[in-house]
Amino acid sequence: MKTLKIAIQKSGRLNEKSVELLKNCGLNFENYKSSLISPVSNFPLEILFLRDDDIPEYVQDGIADLGIVGENVIEETEVTVSYLQRLGFGKCSLKIAITNNSDIKELGDLEGRSIATTYPVILGKFLQKQNIHADIRTISGSVEISPGLGLSDAICDLVSTGGTLKSNGLKSFADVMASEAILIGSKGSENNDLVQELIQRIQSVLRAKETKYVVLNVEKTNLQNVLTLLPGVKSPSVLPLAEEGWVAVHTVIPERDFWDRISQLKQAGAQGIVVMPIEKIIL
Numbered sequence: 474m475k476t477l478k479i480a481i482q483k484s485g486r487l488n489e490k491s492v493e494l495l496k497n498c499g500l501n502f503e504n505y506k507s508s509l510i511s512p513v514s515n516f517p518l519e520i521l522f523l524r525d526d527d528i529p530e531y532v533q534d535g536i537a538d539l540g541i542v543g544e545n546v547i548e549e550t551e552v553t554v555s556y557l558q559r560l561g562f563g564k565c566s567l568k569i570a571i572t573n574n575s576d577i578k579e580l581g582d583l584e585g586r587s588i589a590t591t592y593p594v595i596l597g598k599f600l601q602k603q604n605i606h607a608d609i610r611t612i613s614g615s616v617e618i619s620p621g622l623g624l625s626d627a628i629c630d631l632v633s634t635g636g637t638l639k640s641n642g643l644k645s646f647a648d649v650m651a652s653e654a655i656l657i658g659s660k661g662s663e664n665n666d667l668v669q670e671l672i673q674r675i676q677s678v679l680r681a682k683e684t685k686y687v688v689l690n691v692e693k694t695n696l697q698n699v700l701t702l703l704p705g706v707k708s709p710s711v712l713p714l715a716e717e718g719w720v721a722v723h724t725v726i727p728e729r730d731f732w733d734r735i736s737q738l739k740q741a742g743a744q745g746i747v748v749m750p751i752e753k754i755i756l
């Protein structure tokens with residue numbers, strides 16, 4: 474079968490997590506910083522290390538079958554690719570921000586104003602939808618210093634913690650788009666068996682990341698109360714303990730409501746709660 478190629482960022486915010494995800498999928502490869510291509514020894518796959526801006530077009534043109542890149546870059550380059558899987562890392566949002574003392578109060582106030590950005594395509598579409606005519610100033614970096622230098626009235630840039638805005642005397646004003654890293658493929662790549670295999674491996678790693686394995690002890694009289702709080706992959710396993718009248722419950726719970734769930738379980742009579750990370754969940 475033809476060897477697949479997947480393009481990931483060579484260095485930068487998405488590199489480490491992309492490499493980690495592929496390694497967690499059981500793929501063996503060297504993360505050579507100096508080489509452009511790294512072969513995977515135990516799967517018919519080659520890894521291309523590229524600048525993130527080049528990844529969407531490489532995938533669109535079929536030079537790489539797959540790519541891992543921020544949704545913001547895909548939308549900005551307006552390529553035709555298949556969205557195969559959201560990956561849950563590299564989360565950020567593209568926002569319009571203004572100076573703390575700006576007289577811009579609502580979206581309509583952007584009419585006729587200038588906005589500096591490295592995302593002219595996405596911003597242009599957003600403004601068009603809102604029927605706002607603003608002067609989009611495309612610059613190649615350090616967008617956040619533009620209002621302070623008098624180069625623009627506002628900026629449109631990616632924000633994650635908000636620290637950069639704050640330290641430049643700016644405040645978030647409007648959300649343009651939310652973004653995260655996405656696995657993309659050339660059109661039709663989703664029909665390839667190897668691509669499907671890889672997507673399934675990625676999904677099993679992502680599912681495992683979102684969940685914790687929980688073992689707890691409970692008196693049989695409280696079992697029903699505890700079980701109503703637990704979903705499990707299918708349903709929780711209940712095993713007898715050596716001590717009469719007690720059982721152990723094994724199950725998985727979603728990471729996002731972990732702390733709430735644990736305190737509810739304790740209130741319902743659960744004891745000796747052990748929580749463990751999960752490596753993979755294969756359905």
Ligand code: PRT
Nearest residue numbers: 485486524525526543563564565631632633634635636637
């Ligand atoms: O060299 P190459 O071209 O490959 O990389 P790059 O420098 O263009 O991109 P890189 O590595 O900075 O970001 C890669 C991807 O990470 C982006 O395309 C986004 O999808 C995602 N991402 C997530 C971010 C951020 N969070 C982020 N905070 N990309 C950039 N930022 C920048 C933002 O532009 C601003 O300068 O971080 C600053 C704001 O961060 P906070 O935390 O202060 O709000």
Ligand code: ZN
Nearest residue numbers: 524525526527
């Ligand atoms: Zn880039």
